[in-house]
Amino acid sequence: MTSHLRIGRACTVAALLLGAGTLRLTLDADWLPAAALAYGTLVVTLGARLEYGSHRRALEQAEWARRHALGEEPLAPLDPCCPLWRMSRTVHAPDCTDVRFRAITAQLDDIDTRDSA
Numbered sequence: 573m574t575s576h577l578r579i580g581r582a583c584t585v586a587a588l589l590l591g592a593g594t595l596r597l598t599l600d601a602d603w604l605p606a607a608a609l610a611y612g613t614l615v616v617t618l619g620a621r622l623e624y625g626s627h628r629r630a631l632e633q634a635e636w637a638r639r640h641a642l643g644e645e646p647l648a649p650l651d652p653c654c655p656l657w658r659m660s661r662t663v664h665a666p667d668c669t670d671v672r673f674r675a676i677t678a679q680l681d682d683i684d685t686r687d688s689a
């Protein structure tokens with residue numbers, strides 16, 4: 573179990589509780605608090621969705637790394653190949669699942685290490 577799964581489950585429980593509170597307040601016609609709880613429910617639901625996605629990605633990346641370590645070739649990269657690529661579109665993370673960029677990143681790290689020594 574990853575930490576993402578634990579947080580996702582906690583967010584799901586929070587969303588259910590907030591949703592129940594929203595329903596209760598709506599039945600009592602307390603519109604302003606109901607709207608605030610509905611917004612909270614939405615935010616927590618979004619958090620749960622993101623955490624479950626991160627959990628799935630962590631499992632896929634671990635499986636990819638296991639197969640790569642066993643020397644399975646050719647191994648298709650995940651889509652997106654790494655979280656850094658998803659955020660920047662210019663650089664790749666050292667644990668990138670695209671072997672071509674992983675090699676380039678390792679070479680750049682070697683150059684940086686030699687320059688700083």
Ligand SMILES: [Zn+2]
Pocket residue numbers: 652653654655657663664665668669670673
């Ligand atoms: Zn990448």
